Amino acid sequence: MDIPRDLLALVIYLIVLIGGLVRFKHKKFKYFSLWTGLFLVLYFCVLEIQNKTFFILIPLFFFLLFCYFYFKEKCRLRNGWLLNLFLISFMGYVALVTFSSISLIGIGILAILTLLLFLTVLFGLYAAIIFLIGNSFIVLRHESRRLPNLLTLILALAILALVILQTFGPKIFPGWAVILLSIPTTIAFYFFVVFWNFLSISLLYQINQPKYNQDFVIVLGAGLIDGRKVTPLLAKRIDRAIQFYRKQSEETSSPPQLLMSGGQGSNEKIPEAQAMREYALEQGIPAEDLLMETQSTNTLENMQFSKEIMDRKKPAGYHAIFTSNNYHIFRAGMYAQDVGLNIDGIGSKTARYYLPNAFLREFIAVALMNKHLHLIICGLITLGFVALSFVSYFFVR
Template sequence: MLRNGVLLVAGVLLTVFGLVDLAWLALSEVPRTEGGLGYTTPLALTLLGLFVLLPVGYLVLVLFLLTNGLTMLRRESRSLRNLLSLIAGLGLLAAPIACVWLLISGSAAGVALAVLIFFLTGYLSACFLVVLVYAWVYGRSTAKVVPQAVVILGAQVINGWVPPLLRARLDRAIGVYRDTLAAGHPAPLMIPSGGQGSDESRPEGQVMAEYLLQRGIPGEQILVEDRATTTEENLRFSAQIQNDAARPGPAVAVTNNYHALRAALLARRLKLDIEAVGAKTAFYYVPSAFLREFAAVMLGHRVLHAVLFAPFLLLVAAIFGMWLILDG
């Protein structure tokens, strides 16, 4: 549930405020009185620190995204999905420049648009922070159930074989399988899930099944799903295969760590008894991949975000109207 991410980030920020307050009380000789210096200074110091750190953090983020985008250009294909970190870095670099230019223009439309860009950038940044923190935590969690099935979510196969990204998912799934056996539980079904894309010579599910066989997973424990083209289809079709095999009970979906949260959100929306766990991913690949996940999560909750952002739009409209009146 995304609200858990909101609560997590809020808890971290409140903890920071609390620690600053305690540190101030421990180091300061000023008595603490309500409304006095001892009460307001910790908050003021924290806000001052944020005021100084936010622009620095913003610049560091822009440089990181631009550098990562160039790395993706060197190591991966030049597809749109691999250019997302570069595009995001350029967008963040252009946003404050556009705001200053629009404010200097002095027109009502320019000022309103600058305020809109400011609010939109701030809102998306806050949402990004929530999803980033929650995805980081969730992607490193372990399954809390005894799985009756392990679903391996597919990814692109290259030249008919598994690339490192997909291999990480398969190895994590094999680890879950072996851990279940070591704990004395029945062997779970292994369901490699993925259809054949237009740029693939074979269905992903079949290629993954061969990898599992080569790593010692018994063939009778492997049930291939080879029709899915999206994460939602991976989950739905695999759940149907598990039901057809008469193995009711919880399942574990294995994917990469940046993708685990969205897989869990989809499983919850589909009312499937599935937990998601993440496998390690090459660091340079994560930013662009996570930006895709963030966009998918935002689109999946677009009505909610439209409602939450509506007050900002009303404020922009009010500023536009007031500017026209004052300018007139």
């Protein structure tokens, strides 16, 4: 173990980290992530040179592959798979290098990861059940008792049922039936992996920071109060667009146009876009910087009809972004890419207590976009365990 080398590396890391955090006060997380990642790459490259090995090329390959597809199309689920493949390969690489060269920093990283894994395996399910039930009560204190607001409670009860089933099932049922009990557990694990992939890329997308060179900012509509006033949720979307509008005006003296996108629902007296425009006017946005799209009835149509307006306004090309609630921007970005809009989204803040429920709702919506694939995989899982149960019942004594 080369302790002087590792201590020197840690000192350099901490000095640069502290200096950067002081300088970039408003971008602390982004700076911490970038510098920590760069430091680890440089550190392990030095170890590779000393050991005359090239194992780092494996995680580096997945990282470059992720970067290529992410910056090409940010709102694709495959980016989550590639990101997690990189993280898994990097952790495997850290373990390999740590044991082969006895790295102090590697041992520290492995110790933290091992502790987290141990705590997750030991307490993860029970902690998740307690958290989800607690969160559901908080949501119900603030929100109506509609199905979309009960998702965390439903998930907690489903996990609890699986735990009880797997704990007491083997003691009650014969072997062939116990095999069948593995079907819901395996399907649940499959959807957990899919959800983790979705959550990984959704959270990464939250730190997106578009350049201040936009021609348009699309504001996605939502329901109205009494059919004519913007809701607090919709007001936050508009406020986020106005914040970007004013910041770009300060930076470039060339503000973007705010494109309010939302049609008129059956219980609404005016189109959502009109109510949004009136709200923006009240906030001091000039009328000439406001556009309206009043035909859309869902997010896909928001993007499609907004694209048609922008194409007419600037046929030679343009830069655009969209705003919505932070939990919604990834799925909205998927719809944007589906209609040929390669644009980024910026999210308005959502009450923290509502985020678990909101991300679950978004995950369900995204999963339904690929429902045929999920049904096929669930069907194969079911058939596999039914076949094993059949063999166990007739041929195993």
